[in-house]
Amino acid sequence: MTDATPRPVAELLERSHRLGADPRNTNYAGGNTSAKGTATDPVTGADIDLMWVKGSGGDLGTLTEGGLAALRLDRLRALTGVYPGVDHEDGMVAAFDYCLHGKGGAAPSIDTAMHGLVEAAHVDHLHPDSGIALACAADGEKLTAECFGDRVVWVPWRRPGFQLGLDIAAVKESNPRAIGCVLGGHGITAWGDTSEECERNSLDIIRTAERFIRERGRPEPFGAVRPQWTPLPEEERRARAAALAPVIRGLASTDRPQLGHFTDGEAVLDFLARAEHPRLAALGTSCPDHFLRTKVRPMVLDLPADAPIERVVERLRELHAEYREEYRAYYERHATPGSPAMRGADPAIVLVPGVGMFSFGKDKQTARVAGEFYVNAINVMRGAEAISRYAPIEESEKFRIEYWELEEAKLRRMPKPKPLATRVALVTGAASGIGLATARRLAAEGACVVVADLDAERSAEVARELGGPDRAVAVATDVTSEEAIAEAFAVGALAFGGIDLVVNNAGISVSKPLTETTAADWDLQHRIMARGSFLVSREAARMMIAQAMGGDIVYIVSKNGVFAGPNNIAYGATKADQAHQVRLLAAELGEHGIRVNGVNPDGVVRGSGIFAAGWGAKRAAVYGVEEEKLGEFYAQRTLLKREVLPEHVAAAVYTLTAGDLSHTTGLHIPVDAGVAAAFLR
Structure with a gap:
């Protein structure tokens, strides 16, 4: 921020950093925040209403002014007059470009309408584990009412886009006491007249959901610990993970090279030790942010934690072949003539009971974040199972998100990888x-x-x-x-x-x-x-x-x-x-x-540890030159007369x-x- 940063922008960035610094509030690069205010139009000199909103990509905890999209509010809201309906709403993202103010800043995201159409000066859209647990519970609408009364309104699942923005705007207008809403299968949205009020409302929703799950939920939502999946002792666990990691990485790199990350945190090991983990893992992840990074479901080893490692490797190869066949079938079940080509059938998450989780991506950060998102998914499953039954969105809807043309366009905008990327x-x-x-x-x-x-x-x-x-x-x-x-x-x-x-x-x-x-x-x-x-x-x-x-x-x-x-x-x-x-x-x-x-x-010679350790002095003595001129001496005896x-x-x-x-x-x-x-x- 600089002295020229508009006050609404400064408040927005400060709020975003506070919210993004706590993983209970939202996951890495998940969610978006916005602020509305006035600025002077440099062409007419008149005041105009603007909205600043987190652009496509980026992370709330590290958001900068350059990561915001700046849009004219009058033009953005005028898009309601040309909106062609839910069957054709993908084109509305391109229309956002015609609403940008000046150079516009970052590329507007699909959630821009959610922020612009809601009549509130400040809006937060977040993906907290507690909120998604309500959003992915089988009776989430009833539980939301029980948890919040009329202060927070349930919005049924709808793929992010212009229509979802219209839905949320209508919810706020018809529920004047509401401070926000729970979006089925997705997350939460909160609003306020000031930045402080908006942040307070966001945290109120998140913390109230946490208390509700903690006080109302049953104590062991994942079932009893099964002895065959009890975590191995740490030293043995890490040794087995190190032995398995290259094998699993090779399998996960069948379609394209991947980097890996290993996690054996308590949340992962406890989940994998419990009776219900095979059923829950098969249901797949929940929030769109989750399965875009983790794929629709993980690959799960179905052997005891102490099975002979040769048998484990053999079984992993069998499961990988099955996973690829099932993923191709998933793609073929839902793909249409206009769908992007299948991107790859390898798992992004591999779960090994008693050992931990292996996650994969195009770089180390992507692999690590995929693992972090699956931990978020575990937390969501725990919360949903504690108060109800975990029921993520339908597989067909997951496919619509994973193979969304807008996601494909985002991938096409990614910079070309460096020559040694993934190595x-x-x-x-x-x-x-x-x-x-x-x-x-x-x-x-x-x-x-x-x-x-x-x-x-x-x-x-x-x-x-x-x-x-x-x-x-x-x-x-x-x-x-x-x-x-x-x-x-x-x-x-x-x-x-x-x-x-x-x-x-x-x-x-x-x-x-x-x-x-x-x-x-x-x-x-x-x-x-x-x-x-x-x-x-x-x-x-x-x-x-x-x-x-x-x-x-x-x-x-x-x-x-x-x-x-x-x-x-x-x-x-x-x-x-x-x-x-x-x-x-x-x-x-x-x-x-x-x-x-x-x-x-x-x-x-220069920078050499060997030469600095005495070799240089000895070679200089052999050749009869001063040690500090040894590099020059070597250069003069070469054909190119250049120092190496x-x-x-x-x-x-x-x-x-x-x-x-x-x-x-x-x-x-x-x-x-x-x-x-x-x-x-």
């Missing part, structure tokens, strides 16, 4: 030098990144820099430890659903003449780089094969894997070992769609993994500014 990268030695530059480049190109480094504190800093939990996670990783490597991959599986891209970068360098190189030097060098990259690649192969989505393994090797230089026996030999690992693994893993390639840098930086190596990793070299494996790319002695052919 999860694990980079070892990612806290400095080449590893850091690579993590930054992969994240910038859309990948989620597991920042794996021995330095836990610095790893955490890098993960925060890359965007935090929806973009990157940190894990302290010693590549000489099989347990630590397994844990790093488990972290990636639980955070993002699996791993698609591994960069073997962790390393040290021992620079000594042969006669001074000890067995301990040799063993340390090989344990970290040759053995470490082998262990990382082995764990990567296990996870990638389980995912069945292909993958990339990239080794940061070195010119020294090809070129024989002085005083470098331990480092050069282990780099040669890594170089041949690339060839061996490319030959072995190709049948699984896993590509294995290498990058051979040289002279990467970590970002140049990162660019090679990106090139190998971004898709243009999809048919390339077993390749080593020199990034050395041209060292003829290290030419590979």
Whole structure:
């Protein structure tokens, strides 16, 4: 907000932020708020009546002035004269564009009419769990009257649009004592003459519904706990989730790659432990905001929590095939010649009793939010079952929402995804030098990144820099430890659903003449780089094969894997070992769609953790130059006379993994500014 922000807008944003900050009031990106007021028409100089309303997309808790649509109220209300009726109301959204004031701000949403046609200065439309529980109860109309009397009016289910706006306007006009309404199968709407009154009325409806459910509801609406679905102990539960996540993600990515999110919160585990969860899950989610993100229903595992994991994987594959067949049948039951094409038949939510919930989406945030919405759906089911019977809208109406042309148009407006979107990268030695530059480049190109480094504190800093939990996670990783490597991959599986891209970068360098190189030097060098990259690649192969989505393994090797230089026996030999690992693994893993390639840098001095740790001083002494001029020295001995930086190596990793070299494996790319002695052919 600025000093020029109109007062109604400032009040609207403040109210929206308060309402959106509490998940009891509305879900992420759910609902919309509005305010009406006057402004000066810059053309005529006269006052005009405007409405500011949250535009399409966005979130109330973080709403900005740029996220509001500004419309002329006289033109918006004049649309009632040309409204063609409920069978043709989709075109009214395009008509909103002719009501915009000036540049108009954000694109108006389908709910614009609800706000503009209601005779109130301020209107809130929200999706609270308690309100939706009433809206989705089998006898919701009777319960609404019992809960609120004539203060809140029941509005039967109607798909959002212009007619729903007319319905709510009529309800307010004919019920002067009403402070709002419950929208069947949907949510609530409240109004007020001031922003404070509107917010107070919204919270009154929400909190009154909460008390009504709490005081009137039966104590165990989901039924008794079934022993076979009791949550596993936390350590066992998380280990099983990490093992299952790549398998489930691979299944959920049959039509298009997805990122995953895992939730084992109390609400989820309790729901899945109860006798009624299979029946309720089969009924699907409720509010349109829910099933647009979770699909009409989840996929639910029907085995005991402690079933052998091999049987669990087998059963998940069977259930996935059944789910796809059922989803196609659902589409074919309701599709018309004008319906958008089926978008994909894979589940967005997978429920595993005793373990938790796996949710999926086109990016991490979408996957996480899908899971949050299913938790909202669980809360709604609990409330509805406590006071009545959960009865969401008909399947045909869900289809009309899911395959609404207006939703399809919204999808078409989405920006083109970045090249590495939906891919999860694990980079070892990612806290400095080449590893850091690579993590930054992969994240910038859309990948989620597991920042794996021995330095836990610095790893955490890098993960925060890359965007935090929806973009990157940190894990302290010693590549000489099989347990630590397994844990790093488990972290990636639980955070993002699996791993698609591994960069073997962790390393040290021992620079000594042969006669001074000890067995301990040799063993340390090989344990970290040759053995470490082998262990990382082995764990990567296990996870990638389980995912069945292909993958990339990239080794940061070195010119020294090809070129024989002085005083470098331990480092050069282990780099040669890594170089041949690339060839061996490319030959072995190709049948699984896993590509294995290498990058051979040289002279990467600036930003290098290895050079800063003493290697630079030793190499400078070997070549008789000052340490701070070592990069310049290396550049002058190349064909291109250019210094190699970590970002140049990162660019090679990106090139190998971004898709243009999809048919390339077993390749080593020199990034050395041209060292003829290290030419590979």
